[in-house]
Amino acid sequence: MSGLEQQPPPLFKQGPAPLALLILYVCTSISLLVLDDRFRYLEPVRLFLTQATAPLKQIVQWPVIALTQVDEYAVTLDQVRHDNAALRQARLVDAEQAQRLEILEAENQYLRKLLETKRMLGARxxxxxxxxxxxxxxxxxxxxxxxxxxxxxxxxxxxxxxxxxxxxxxxxxxxxxxxxxxxxxxxxxxxxxxxxxxxxxxxxxxxxxxxxxxxxxxxxxxxxxxxxxxxxxxxxxxxxxxxxxxxxxxxxxxxxxxxxxxxxxxxxxxxxxxxEPITLPTDRPASLDRPADQATGATMSKKKRKAQ
Incomplete structure (x- = not known):
């Protein structure tokens, strides 16, 4: 009984050869590709797999999207700061130019008034x-x-x-x-x-x-x-x-x-x-340099001559 119950040799327990399996898989794949290309038999399967794996794709892509958004925000913030600095600088330049124009306008008005004063005085x-x-x-x-x-x-x-x-x-x-x-x-x-x-x-x-x-x-x-x-x-x-x-x-x-x-x-x-300083007359009338009695006598003699 023990002889009849012996196991068969290992040769009969081996499965298909690996090469045969490879050929089988390749042929199956080619057949599926040809059938899908011509008759679209696998389209429903593809759609199902796409929908089933969509959440997984989103979960996997979320860190990449988040990092991209953070980088874009940083770039945008830096650009905004740069633009604000440029605008402030431009505003300062405009304000300075406006002040210069106001000063020049005021000085021009002052010089015009000074010229009018010069003409009005008439003197040198x-x-x-x-x-x-x-x-x-x-x-x-x-x-x-x-x-x-x-x-x-x-x-x-x-x-x-x-x-x-x-x-x-x-x-x-x-x-x-x-x-x-x-x-x-x-x-x-x-x-x-x-x-x-x-x-x-x-x-x-x-x-x-x-x-x-x-x-x-x-x-x-x-x-x-x-x-x-x-x-x-x-x-x-x-x-x-x-x-x-x-x-x-x-x-x-x-x-x-x-x-x-x-x-x-x-x-x-x-x-x-x-x-130019104005000049006042410096010559005094002769009558002012005479004594009072002489001036009075001269005046009386003139009156007498007129009366005659």
Whole structure:
């Protein structure tokens, strides 16, 4: 019994040969490809597999999509920052150009007014440029780019398009020093435009002007314009000096002091006009140099001759 129950030799247990299986698989694949190409038999299967694996594809592609979006966001953010910086720079440039245009326009208007002032005065005038302010905290002075070589002399009045600026107090060959009207050591004969009241205007040293020792009942009102009277032989008559701003009464009620705002634009621009000083007659009538009795006798003799 044991001999009949022996196992068959291993040769009979082997399956199909690998080469045969390979040939079978290749033929099957080719057949399926041909059938699918001509008759579309596998289209439903393909659609089913595509739909079944779509969620898996999305899960697999999500990290790639997320990384791509993050990269695009970073690139976009960097571009936006760059554009914003460029826009800010362009805005600054435009603002600077606009300010320059405004300054140039204001300077042009100022120069036109200065030219009109020159024509209105009719006298020989010389334009000059303010170089800088003198380094003296107690005096109000500026330095001009004109000096003795250009014909500037001490005592020349200096004006701008609005009124009196000051007077030349020192002259060098290539520059001149002008003491501003607001200097505390400056004064100028003036008169009120509204009623012709004559007065003297003094500088205060702090950018303002004063009319001192005025009668308490003087006919001066806030808002009155004060101009040069021309009796000093320096400033032509009618140049604006300042505008009455306020009144400071004396506690004793005897005198009043009026505060004026200078008409000239002290420190606004750098262009001024140097005026030729006016000349007053220096010859005195002969009758003023004679003694009083001689003058009286001469007058009486003339009357007697006329009577005869």
């Amino acid at each position: 005038v010389q334009p000059a440029t303010i170089l800088y302010s003198a380094r003296d905290p107690f005096n109000r002075r500026v330095i001009l780019d004109r000096g003795a070589d250009q014909g500037v002399i001490e005592g020349q009045p200096v004006v701008d398009d609005q009124g009196v600026v000051g007077q030349v107090t020192r002259v060098a060959p290539d520059y001149a020093e002008v003491t501003l009207l607001t200097d505390r050591n400056q004064s100028i004969p003036a008169q009120v435009v509204r009623n012709g009241l004559r007065t003297v205007v003094f500088g205060t040293g702090d950018g303002r002007l004063e009319m001192r020792y005025m009668s308490s009942n003087a006919d001066v009102q806030v808002g009155d314009w004060v101009v040069t009277s021309g009796i000093d032989g320096v400033y032509p008559r009618g140049l604006r000096v300042g505008k009455v701003e306020s009144l400071e009464s004396d506690p004793n009620g005897i005198f009043s002091k009026f505060i004026l705002t200078p008409a000239a634009g002290m420190g606004r621009y750098g262009e001024v006009l140097l005026l």
